[in-house]
Amino acid sequence: MSAEQLSPRLESLVQDSRAALERAVSEYGDVVYSNSLGAEAMVLTDLICTYVPEIEMFTLDTGRLPDETLALLDRVERRYQRRIRVYYPDAKSIESYVSDNGINGFYLGIEERQQCCHIRKVEPFKRAVAGRKAWVTGVRREQSAERALGETFSWDERYGLWKVSPLLEWTDEDVWAYINARNLPYNALHDKGYPSIGCAPCTRAVEPGADPRSGRWWWENPESRECGLQPRRRVIPLKVEPRRAAGQ
Numbered sequence: 735m736s737a738e739q740l741s742p743r744l745e746s747l748v749q750d751s752r753a754a755l756e757r758a759v760s761e762y763g764d765v766v767y768s769n770s771l772g773a774e775a776m777v778l779t780d781l782i783c784t785y786v787p788e789i790e791m792f793t794l795d796t797g798r799l800p801d802e803t804l805a806l807l808d809r810v811e812r813r814y815q816r817r818i819r820v821y822y823p824d825a826k827s828i829e830s831y832v833s834d835n836g837i838n839g840f841y842l843g844i845e846e847r848q849q850c851c852h853i854r855k856v857e858p859f860k861r862a863v864a865g866r867k868a869w870v871t872g873v874r875r876e877q878s879a880e881r882a883l884g885e886t887f888s889w890d891e892r893y894g895l896w897k898v899s900p901l902l903e904w905t906d907e908d909v910w911a912y913i914n915a916r917n918l919p920y921n922a923l924h925d926k927g928y929p930s931i932g933c934a935p936c937t938r939a940v941e942p943g944a945d946p947r948s949g950r951w952w953w954e955n956p957e958s959r960e961c962g963l964q965p966r967r968r969v970i971p972l973k974v975e976p977r978r979a980a981g982q
């Protein structure tokens with residue numbers, strides 16, 4: 735790593751995050767990273783591939799992802815010369831859902847939307863972590879009041895394995911400083927006003943300064959806006975700055 739490109743703060747964050755990942759492997763052995771392909775995921779992918787490559791990576795292809803996200807997956811695999819396992823929804827469940835609700839049934843109501851998220855995200859995620867000892871996630875303290883109270887290592891009651899959060903102390907600015915310093919790939923939609931990127935029909939750009947997650951399931955009440963992978967949370971509005979130029 736070109737350490738001279740990193741500020742002392744970033745150097746310290748990298749060392750702490752690396753130590754957390756190494757401790758996870760040494761304590762739990764069987765550790766898997768759920769790669770969201772978001773900005774934080776680019777940092778974690780780089781740290782894992784550089785320092786702790788024994789951690790397996792997977793991602794969820796819901797079948798409704800933007801082209802830009804799939805293009806990023808390809809670029810990440812080429813950069814690190816390793817495959818990221820892709821989990822897909824159960825085809826019969828999707829067929830049944832679409833038959834009952836239509837191809838865009840998630841717009842009908844919260845129940846239909848959460849059902850879609852369950853089929854396309856939660857169930858494949860459960861399959862991906864089944865039998866594992868620990869999973870890694872890129873949550874950060876500043877993202878919400880609940881995440882602000884998070885711990886680097888915690889027992890995930892919901893899925894029955896340890897949850898490791900090595901980026902808790904990173905700010906949005908830290909994430910982008912690292913991406914720029916390391917010339918990491920990132921989703922092209924970030925440069926078009928999308929701070930948080932999910933499925934194409936359920937994500938839209940936000941105005942500068944708006945809550946970063948306000949572009950997700952924007953037609954719903956903020957209280958219901960979660961996909962089921964993480965606990966329900968109250969979002970703290972954060973200032974969204976336009977992305978600085980960074981190499982692809």
Ligand code: SF4
Binds near residue numbers: 798
């Ligand atoms: S984000 Fe939208 S399209 Fe994606 S799984 Fe949830 S409801 Fe379905």
